[in-house]
Amino acid sequence: MMFNKSNNPIKIxxxxxxxxxxxxxxxxxxxxxxxxxxxxxxxxxxxxxTLEAVNSIIFTASIDEDEDxxxxxxxxxxxxxxxxxxxxxxxxxxxxxxxxxxxxFEHLIAECRKREVERIFLEVRVSNRPAIGLYERLGFDxxxxxxxxxxxxxxDAIVMQLEL
Numbered sequence: 769m770m771f772n773k774s775n776n777p778i779k780i781x782x783x784x785x786x787x788x789x790x791x792x793x794x795x796x797x798x799x800x801x802x803x804x805x806x807x808x809x810x811x812x813x814x815x816x817x818t819l820e821a822v823n824s825i826i827f828t829a830s831i832d833e834d835e836d837x838x839x840x841x842x843x844x845x846x847x848x849x850x851x852x853x854x855x856x857x858x859x860x861x862x863x864x865x866x867x868x869x870x871x872x873f874e875h876l877i878a879e880c881r882k883r884e885v886e887r888i889f890l891e892v893r894v895s896n897r898p899a900i901g902l903y904e905r906l907g908f909d910x911x912x913x914x915x916x917x918x919x920x921x922x923x924d925a926i927v928m929q930l931e932l
Contacts (some may be wrong), residue, residue, distance in 0.1 A: 780872060785826070794815075799879050824855075825852075827876060841869065843857045
């Protein structure tokens, strides 16, 4: 079990999409906004619609802080039969380097194996060396490039795949 700065355990869980979606979408947005260098690439409404989607799956990493549960990381994916596309993986800047992203992936991979998923896909900025290193440690392989896929700043994406 991993611990945060205050020695509180970090809890990984699959989101119950029946919770208060508006409130949860706001909390997911705040986590993404705190984790991405240029702020969240999604607005609250994108998180809300993802919570409504039947094929989406969301894992969160949280800590107990001041009698409240703070989300410090999240992984959002879409499951389509035997394939999964990861839409977002982010950890709050203050909680990076604590293996939270790795733990989120472990939970996703376990869920995928239960559902007999065969492949997981994701895109990553070509300049995001730490993320690429993590994905390679998890067993992902580079399978393609998407030119000018990202904005703010414009940058190519590496497409990566994990065969389960």
